[in-house]
C-alpha cells in the first residue's frame with residue numbers, strides 16, 4: 001500500500017517523463033521562449049572617427065566611435081533587435097563637479113542618438129540618465145562638501161539631461177541614478193517640452209551591486225569613483241519589499257517601463273514586481289554577469305551559447321518582458 005502522503009492516482013498513471021520524451025512534446029509544453037524582440041543591446045560610445053577599443057574586463061565588447069556605432073546599429077536592426085542603450089565614454093576633460101556635459105546638446109550621447117536615428121530610424125534608441133559619466137568623482141549626482149549625493153539639485157540636472165536626449169531624438173530615456181522624485185520631474189519636463197511620446201524606462205530596483213565593476217571600467221568612471229560607493233542611493237541587496245515600494249512610486253510618477261538590475265541574482269524581485277504590477281518589466285544582465293559567463297566559457301568550463309540562452313530564458317520565466325544584455329547580437333544570431 002502507498003503511504004498516505006503519496007497522491008493516490010500518481011505513478012504509473014502520471015509519468016512526467018512522457019511529455020519530455022520527444023522533441024515535439026517538449027516543444028508543445030514549453031512555457032517561455034526567447035526571441036530577438038526580447039533584447040536591448042547596451043553599447044559604449046567613444047569620441048573620434050574609426051575608433052574601436054576592447055574592454056579588457058568584457059572580452060568581445062568594444063567601445064565604438066559614432067561612425068562605427070551606426071554600422072553596428074544597422075547590423076543589430078537587421079538581426080531583429082528592437083532597441084539599443086547608449087553609454088558615453090566621456091573624456092576626462094569634459095568631466096566637472098557640476099556635470100554640465102550631461103545636457104550639452106552636442107555631447108557625445110546626444111550626437112550618437114542623432115546619428116543612429118538618422119541612419120537607422122527603425123532602431124529604438126534608449127539613453128542613460130545619470131551623471132556618473134560626467135562627474136569628476138564618478139557619483140551619479142552632484143555632491144556636497146562631505147561627498148553626499150544631493151537629491152533635488154541632482155534631479156534638476158537629470159531633467160535637463162533627459163530633455164536634451166529627447167531633443168536629440170531618443171525614443172526612451174532611462175534614469176539609472178536612483179534619486180527620489182526624478183521620474184515625476186523628468187515626465188513633467190518632457191510633457192512641458194512637447195515630448196509626449198518619449199518613453200521612460202525607470203531603473204526602479206537598482207541595487208548597489210558589485211556586479212557593475214566591468215561597466216565602470218568600460219565607461220571610465222571606476223578610477224574617478226575610487227574607493228567610493230553608491231550605498232546612499234542604490235538599494236541594499238538584502239531588500240525586496242523596498243523594490244516594490246520603488247516601482248510603485250516610479251509608475252505613479254509616470255514611468256512606462258520599470259527595470260530590475262542586476263539580473264540573475266535578482267530574479268525573485270522581477271517575479272514579485274511582475275505579479276504585483278503587471279507593468280512592462282525589464283531586467284539588466286549587467287557587465288559582471290557578462291564577464292562571469294564569458295570568462296568561464298573562454299576557459300572551456302561552460303558552453304557559452306547554452307549557458308547564456310539558459311540565463312536569458314530564466315529571466316523570461318521570472319516575468320521579464322525584455323532583457324538588456326551585452327550578448328544581444330550573439331543571441332539574435334544564435335536564435336536566427
Ligand code: PBG
Nearest residue numbers: 130132176211212215286287288
Ligand atoms: C550608471 C550605470 C551603471 C550601470 C548602468 N548605468 C553603473 C553604476 O551604477 O555604477 C551598470 C551596467 C552594468 O554593469 O552593465 N548610472
